[in-house]
Amino acid sequence: MTGFDHIPANLSEIKTRIAAQAKAWSRAPEDVHLVAVSKTHPAAAVEAALAAGHRLFGENRVQEAAAKFPALRARYPDLKLHLIGPLQTNKIRQAIDTCDAIESVDRDKLAQGIAAELAKSGKRIDLFIQVNTGEESQKAGILPREAGDFIRRCRDEYRLPVVGLMCIPPAEEHPAPHFALLGEIAKRNRLAQLSMGMSGDYELAVQLGATHVRVGAAIFGARETKDR
Numbered sequence: 001m002t003g004f005d006h007i008p009a010n011l012s013e014i015k016t017r018i019a020a021q022a023k024a025w026s027r028a029p030e031d032v033h034l035v036a037v038s039k040t041h042p043a044a045a046v047e048a049a050l051a052a053g054h055r056l057f058g059e060n061r062v063q064e065a066a067a068k069f070p071a072l073r074a075r076y077p078d079l080k081l082h083l084i085g086p087l088q089t090n091k092i093r094q095a096i097d098t099c100d101a102i103e104s105v106d107r108d109k110l111a112q113g114i115a116a117e118l119a120k121s122g123k124r125i126d127l128f129i130q131v132n133t134g135e136e137s138q139k140a141g142i143l144p145r146e147a148g149d150f151i152r153r154c155r156d157e158y159r160l161p162v163v164g165l166m167c168i169p170p171a172e173e174h175p176a177p178h179f180a181l182l183g184e185i186a187k188r189n190r191l192a193q194l195s196m197g198m199s200g201d202y203e204l205a206v207q208l209g210a211t212h213v214r215v216g217a218a219i220f221g222a223r224e225t226k227d228r
């Protein structure tokens with residue numbers, strides 16, 4: 001497949017479904033943001049989405065984001081990019097230069113590094129704290145029982161602009177309890193934004209309070225690389 005004709009149609013269908021789901025649960029459709037996850041797809045695919053009027057994107061690797069997005073941003077200055085993958089401390093500066101939000105803040109060293117770089121650059125970005133709701137040893141994210149203290153340190157000690165929480169539920173479990181748990185932790189800590197839900201479960205995520213759904217394959221098509 002060389003063309004990108006499927007992208008506007010997919011975007012339009014997903015936005016319709018999100019709006020319908022929001023209305024069904026008495027939520028304002030404009031409170032749910034579709035993060036179009038373009039990882040592994042070429043800049044031309046992102047451009048097809050931009051041409052269709054979409055502006056919010058997600059990438060899971062800083063280097064890929066830095067390779068693809070600055071040229072697109074020059075032509076679409078209102079484009080927004082969220083980093084949704086794990087961030088190493090040596091890439092913090094590049095992440096802040098390239099992205100408008102980091103959704104994967106999950107440890108003190110990273111939080112402190114982001115605070116230092118933000119102070120240096122004077123740039124303002126939004127931060128989400130990633131919670132490992134399934135307590136999977138191989139997965140990034142702060143454990144649910146440690147989330148409250150970590151959120152407090154991020155806000156009060158490191159003075160970070162934390163806006164919400166993000167989770168990636170275990171692939172083999174039903175996502176509903178994980179979405180619900182993320183919502184409870186956010187409520188307890190008075191955080192307004194919830195990034196949860198992907199291609200297979202974004203409607204359920206909207207039902208359970210998502211303000212950001214991160215959808216890749218259902219917009220851009222299947223990825224060839226299976227591990228991400």
Ligand SMILES: *Cc1c(COP(=O)(O)O)cnc(C)c1O
Binds near residue numbers: 084217
């Ligand atoms: C790839 C990815 C997504 C999108 O997954 P799809 O199944 O393609 O919709 C969402 N969130 C994160 C963190 C990802 O890495």
